[in-house]
Amino acid sequence: MLYEYPLQTGKEGFIDITDKVRDAVKQSGVFDGMATVYCPHTTAGVTINENSDPDVVSDLLLALDRTYPDREEFRHSEGNSAAHLKASVIGSSVNVMIDDGKLVLGRWQGIYFTEFDGPRQRRFSVKIIGQPRPERK
Amino acid sequence: MLYEYPLQTGKEGFIDITDKVRDAVKQSGVFDGMATVYCPHTTAGVTINENSDPDVVSDLLLALDRTYPDREEFRHSEGNSAAHLKASVIGSSVNVMIDDGKLVLGRWQGIYFTEFDGPRQRRFSVKIIGQPRPERK
Amino acid sequence: MLYEYPLQTGKEGFIDITDKVRDAVKQSGVFDGMATVYCPHTTAGVTINENSDPDVVSDLLLALDRTYPDREEFRHSEGNSAAHLKASVIGSSVNVMIDDGKLVLGRWQGIYFTEFDGPRQRRFSVKIIGQPRPERK
Numbered sequence: 001m002l003y004e005y006p007l008q009t010g011k012e013g014f015i016d017i018t019d020k021v022r023d024a025v026k027q028s029g030v031f032d033g034m035a036t037v038y039c040p041h042t043t044a045g046v047t048i049n050e051n052s053d054p055d056v057v058s059d060l061l062l063a064l065d066r067t068y069p070d071r072e073e074f075r076h077s078e079g080n081s082a083a084h085l086k087a088s089v090i091g092s093s094v095n096v097m098i099d100d101g102k103l104v105l106g107r108w109q110g111i112y113f114t115e116f117d118g119p120r121q122r123r124f125s126v127k128i129i130g131q132p133r134p135e136r137k
Numbered sequence: 138m139l140y141e142y143p144l145q146t147g148k149e150g151f152i153d154i155t156d157k158v159r160d161a162v163k164q165s166g167v168f169d170g171m172a173t174v175y176c177p178h179t180t181a182g183v184t185i186n187e188n189s190d191p192d193v194v195s196d197l198l199l200a201l202d203r204t205y206p207d208r209e210e211f212r213h214s215e216g217n218s219a220a221h222l223k224a225s226v227i228g229s230s231v232n233v234m235i236d237d238g239k240l241v242l243g244r245w246q247g248i249y250f251t252e253f254d255g256p257r258q259r260r261f262s263v264k265i266i267g268q269p270r271p272e273r274k
Numbered sequence: 275m276l277y278e279y280p281l282q283t284g285k286e287g288f289i290d291i292t293d294k295v296r297d298a299v300k301q302s303g304v305f306d307g308m309a310t311v312y313c314p315h316t317t318a319g320v321t322i323n324e325n326s327d328p329d330v331v332s333d334l335l336l337a338l339d340r341t342y343p344d345r346e347e348f349r350h351s352e353g354n355s356a357a358h359l360k361a362s363v364i365g366s367s368v369n370v371m372i373d374d375g376k377l378v379l380g381r382w383q384g385i386y387f388t389e390f391d392g393p394r395q396r397r398f399s400v401k402i403i404g405q406p407r408p409e410r411k
Binding site: 081089093095129 | 306307308321322323324327329330332333334336337338340341363364365368369370371373378379380381382383403404
């Protein structure tokens with residue numbers, strides 16, 4: 001089962017998509033399995049991090065900019081090589097387990113779509129693999 | 138099949154959990170499939186790297202500290218934003234294949250739980266998906 | 275279903291392996307599922323990034339070298355700790371969905387084997403999980 005969600009992003013940002021992934025799990029009816037969240041873009045990614053204090057993700061964005069700056073030597077004509085690098089460092093997908101029909105996230109974990117070269121119209125997919133609830137006898 | 142393991146960590150470190158993942162595979166009885174190792178924390182992660190010379194993982198810790206330092210501009214009040222960043226860079230899960238009832242790791246590969254903000258009482262999960270050994274005819 | 279591919283690498287580089295992964299999906303006959311591409315080495319990885327302008331991946335290599343330099347403090351006697359770090363930052367596997375018998379990649383996405391300590395004789399695996407095409411009634 002494959003679910004797709006559109007997303008309008010700003011210039012840069014961590015967008016919390018946990019509720020949408022939960023929604024996909026619910027729609028799928030899978031009781032025991034795995035959800036894979038996938039980003040089909042090359043200047044954006046998907047990651048799991050703190051869902052509580054919004055300062056965490058703004059600190060992450062700032063530190064990513066400092067760690068992976070634009071460089072004079074870059075040759076890619078679109079000028080967004082730093083965004084491509086951040087995408088590969090953060091990664092294009094995450095796996096989250098499904099148990100008892102629910103996403104198994106840690107207490108402070110949220111799932112984020114990470115935009116590094118917006119604003120753009122983006123999308124992400126959720127693939128659910130697993131078994132439905134066993135029938136009662 | 139979902140297996141959980143507790144872990145007491147030190148301040149920072151790569152903790153080899155390969156044997157525990159092997160144990161989960163064995164318990165599951167899965168012959169052909171995939172093991173996903175998942176970290177439910179936001180200042181720790183899971184990665185695969187060299188299992189032989191312990192200098193490798195101590196070099197990795199040192200270089201991660203240099204690459205992702207604490208920064209004056211960070212606003213997160215807990216003061217552990219660098220650890221959150223390392224968690225997203227290293228990642229919250231790894232996949233390892235199962236073939237012939239065994240984990241398919243490269244000769245020099247071990248699976249590590251990576252603590253970036255300890256000491257803490259942590260845990261990790263192993264999800265096993267796949268088929269049991271085909272019956273003999 | 276598990277497929278293995280050999281690879282001769284150069285000193286460093288992003289090697290496009292998308293066609294080989296497509297080939298594995300085709301051979302598997304899986305119609306709806308997931309492909310996991312796995313690197314069994316500890317100084318190489320697998321990532322997804324732009325498949326069009328080759329300047330992107332050369333910019334990535336350059337920026338990875340600058341971000342994760344060799345360091346005097348490194349103790350690992352083989353002298354390739356920076357390559358081990360890049361391997362853990364980029365990651366040892368990627369997941370790509372399979373729908374309608376085809377790999378579901380974004381328009382600009384290609385799958386790359388990333389060599390950080392070559393030249394070497396390398397290999398990678400593709401594990402395919404999923405269901406065959408439903409039979410017509």
